[in-house]
Each structure stands twice: as C-alpha cells, then as structure tokens.
Amino acid sequence: MTTATPEIRRGLAGVVVDTTGISTVIQETNSLTYCGYPVQELAARRSFEEVAHLLWHGELPTPAQLSEFQARERALRPLDRTTLELLARLPETCHPMDVLRTAVSFLGAEDPTEDDGSPAANRAKSLTLLARLPGVVAADQRRRRGLAPIPPDPGLGYAENFFHMCFGSVPDPEVVRCFEISLVLYAEHSFNASTFTARVVTSTLSDLYSAVTAAVGALKGPLHGGANEAVLHMLREIGDARRVEEWLDAALANRRRIMGFGHRVYRDGDSRVPIMQEALDRLVARATDPETTRLATLHAALRHAMISRRGIHPNLDYPAGLAYHLMGFDIPTFTPIFVMSRVTGWTAHITEQLAHNALIRPLASYDGPRPRPVPGG
Numbered sequence: 001m002t003t004a005t006p007e008i009r010r011g012l013a014g015v016v017v018d019t020t021g022i023s024t025v026i027q028e029t030n031s032l033t034y035c036g037y038p039v040q041e042l043a044a045r046r047s048f049e050e051v052a053h054l055l056w057h058g059e060l061p062t063p064a065q066l067s068e069f070q071a072r073e074r075a076l077r078p079l080d081r082t083t084l085e086l087l088a089r090l091p092e093t094c095h096p097m098d099v100l101r102t103a104v105s106f107l108g109a110e111d112p113t114e115d116d117g118s119p120a121a122n123r124a125k126s127l128t129l130l131a132r133l134p135g136v137v138a139a140d141q142r143r144r145r146g147l148a149p150i151p152p153d154p155g156l157g158y159a160e161n162f163f164h165m166c167f168g169s170v171p172d173p174e175v176v177r178c179f180e181i182s183l184v185l186y187a188e189h190s191f192n193a194s195t196f197t198a199r200v201v202t203s204t205l206s207d208l209y210s211a212v213t214a215a216v217g218a219l220k221g222p223l224h225g226g227a228n229e230a231v232l233h234m235l236r237e238i239g240d241a242r243r244v245e246e247w248l249d250a251a252l253a254n255r256r257r258i259m260g261f262g263h264r265v266y267r268d269g270d271s272r273v274p275i276m277q278e279a280l281d282r283l284v285a286r287a288t289d290p291e292t293t294r295l296a297t298l299h300a301a302l303r304h305a306m307i308s309r310r311g312i313h314p315n316l317d318y319p320a321g322l323a324y325h326l327m328g329f330d331i332p333t334f335t336p337i338f339v340m341s342r343v344t345g346w347t348a349h350i351t352e353q354l355a356h357n358a359l360i361r362p363l364a365s366y367d368g369p370r371p372r373p374v375p376g377g
C-alpha cells in the first residue's frame with residue numbers, strides 16, 4: 001500500500017488554521033475590519049485608546065469607559081528605576097527591537113502575576129504593556145542621542161505623550177493625528193506572522209509576556225515589521241527620484257526584495273495604504289524644506305515604478321516608514337513604534353487563543369536521510 005504524498009503549503013500560504021473574531025480582510029471590497037468596524041472609519045474618527053479598548057473588549061468604549069481606560073493607562077505609564085537601569089546597560093550597538101524584546105521579558109520577570117493566565121490577569125498585563133512600552137521606546141531613542149529619559153505626562157493622550165517623552169515637546173495636532181492614524185492602522189491584522197507566533201507560544205499555556213516577547217522577535221524581521229525601517233534605508237540608497245528606474249531594474253534583476261511592497265494577503269494593494277498615504281501627503285504638504293519634497297518625490301516615483309514594472313503595490317510599511325522619518329523619529333525606532341500599536345492585537349489574540357485553546361503543532365513531511373546505523377557501533 002502506498003501512502004499519499006501530503007500537500008505541503010510552505011509558509012502556510014492559503015491555509016486556514018483557526019477562527020478569529022478580532023479582525024478580517026474582506027477580499028471582495030479590499031477592506032479590513034476590527035470587530036466589524038471598517039478600519040478606515042476607525043482611523044478617521046476614533047483615538048488609538050478607543051481602538052485598543054475595541055480590540056480587547058469587542059466594543060468601542062462608552063465615554064465613561066474611555067475615561068476609566070485612559071486614567072488606568074496613564075497611571076501605569078511610569079517605568080521603575082530597575083527597568084531604566086537595565087535598559088541603560090544594554091549596548092547602544094544593539095537594535096531598539098532587542099531593547100524592547102528584553103524590556104517585555106523583564107516586565108514579565110518582575111510581575112508576580114506572570115503565571116496567572118486568567119482573562120482578568122491577562123487584561124491587566126496587556127494594559128501594563130500598552131502603557132509602559134512607549135516609555136521604553138522613547139528612553140532608548142533618547143539614550144542613543146545622549147539624552148536622559150523624560151517622564152510621562154499624565155495630562156497627555158497616548159500619542160501626544162509619546163512625542164513628549166521622545167522630544168520634550170508635542171508637535172502640532174496635524175502631526176499627532178497622522179501618528180495616531182498609523183497606530184490605529186498598525187494595531188491588528190489577523191494571523192500575520194508575529195500574531196501567529198504569539199498564538200503558538202500561548203497554545204503551550206506559556207505566559208502572556210513570553211508570547212509578546214516572541215512576537216516582538218517575529219515582527220523585527222524585514223519581511224514583516226522590520227520593513228518600515230528598511231524602506232528608509234532603501235530610499236537613502238536610491239538617493240534621487242531620477243535614479244529610481246535604473247535602481248529598480250537592477251534590484252529586480254538581482255532578485256532583491258523591494259521593501260514596503262507586496263503582501264501575503266492583499267494582491268491589489270494593502271487596504272490600509274490609501275489612508276496612511278493621505279496622512280503622509282498632509283505631512284509633506286505642511287513641510288517647507290526641500291529635503292521633504294525630495295524624499296516625497298522619490299517615494300512616489302518608486303511606488304509608480306514598482307506598480308508599473310511588477311504590478312506589486314505598497315504595503316502599510318511604505319507610507320508609515322516615510323511618515324515616521326518626517327515626524328523626526330530615528331530610523332531604528334520605526335519598528336518599535338509598530339510594536340507599541342500591535343501589542344493591542346497580539347494580546348487580543350492571546351486572550352482569544354486561551355478561550356478555545358488547542359496546542360499548535362503541525363506535521364512535517366520528512367525528507368532527510370533514510371534510517372542508517374550510527375558508525376562505530
């Protein structure tokens with residue numbers, strides 16, 4: 001009797017592994033919904049805090065719930081001295097994503113409730129991570145600039161407070177709004193690689209911090225969240241809009257990946273890109289320096305050339321990367337900002353995984369050496 005050869009789907013492409021009620025991409029309309037709400041409408045009308053509440057509780061908060069949520073988040077923001085000392089001891093040569101990964105792991109080690117996987121305990125941990133991670137990212141960017149950390153301001157919203165902790169000031173509302181839109185768009189995207197990583201770790205009944213630490217590691221890769229910073233490195237390498245076609249032809253001939261383009265789920269363009277691109281356009285329009293115009297022209301030229309050469313559209317990392325650069329963040333800070341937002345989606349998925357848990361353990365088709373004796377026996 002011969003055994004049928006199993007169908008292998010490398011990268012689990014096209015494989016449906018579970019159900020989720022948190023978000024979905026609707027292919028027919030090329031749209032994305034969080035708990036049923038179109039993400040474009042959430043980005044236009046709601047704050048990031050409201051979206052975090054939606055992802056964790058399945059509903060947008062009432063005004064009273066939002067006030068309570070904001071009060072709790074603001075109270076949890078300050079980092080303790082031990083965390084700041086630990087961060088200060090990490091080498092400046094390491095990537096900020098390594099710092100963030102270490103910080104999440106350390107926050108877990110410090111938390112006496114780490115092993116309590118009940119919904120209430122995990123909700124509390126999720127809020128702690130949401131509140132503390134911006135302080136880690138901001139303090140790390142500042143230490144690389146030779147500057148001391150700035151404590152959080154409980155009078156400021158989530159996005160404004162992050163600018164305050166990074167730069168000691170809050171930019172005008174148009175810039176803050178653009179940043180907040182990016183946080184809403186980055187918050188959740190179903191079974192992407194980092195979320196799936198978090199679900200795999202959770203499926204072993206490990207703790208929430210371990211799952212988030214692993215997810216940070218998965219997001220760091222340039223085929224996933226690391227692409228937003230890679231976009232800026234690539235634009236720098238190209239240098240000028242007049243070089244785009246020549247550079248792109250050579251890159252494609254060398255089978256290079258063009259960072260910020262392509263997507264596993266979307267074939268006709270990432271549903272989040274138009275709204276992020278509009279926010280980026282508003283940032284560019286208010287700038288008066290020639291450097292911004294030069295970069296925006298180059299960015300647009302590469303987008304047009306890639307679509308016309310290969311029909312491959314930008315993903316969210318393409319406009320978000322340039323937007324973060326124009327807001328003044330250092331390039332290695334871009335993917336940590338993605339973490340500050342995506343921690344909401346990851347932790348929503350951790351809760352969902354635990355509610356209907358099954359150990360995630362697929363099979364592999366063996367193609368190694370046939371059984372053989374160990375030499376010298």
Ligand SMILES: CC(=O)SCCNC(=O)CCNC(=O)[C@H](O)C(C)(C)COP(=O)(O)OP(=O)(O)OC[C@H]1O[C@@H](n2cnc3c(N)ncnc32)[C@H](O)[C@@H]1OP(=O)(O)O
Binds near residue numbers: 224227258259263
């Ligand atoms: C928030 C996010 O994580 S969004 C993703 C961010 N990542 C990036 O921007 C990195 C660049 N993009 C990519 O590498 C890919 O598009 C991925 C990894 C995101 C998705 O890829 P997959 O779904 O696995 O598609 P796959 O890698 O099979 O690509 C299909 C074809 O399109 C090509 N392709 C896809 N994206 C790109 C790209 N960015 N540059 C050049 N070619 C590309 C591939 O070379 C492949 O061509 P081939 O069939 O001739 O070999």
Ligand SMILES: O=C([O-])CC(=O)C(=O)O
Binds near residue numbers: 192
């Ligand atoms: O869904 C994916 O594969 C990647 C992505 O866009 C995201 O995580 O936001």
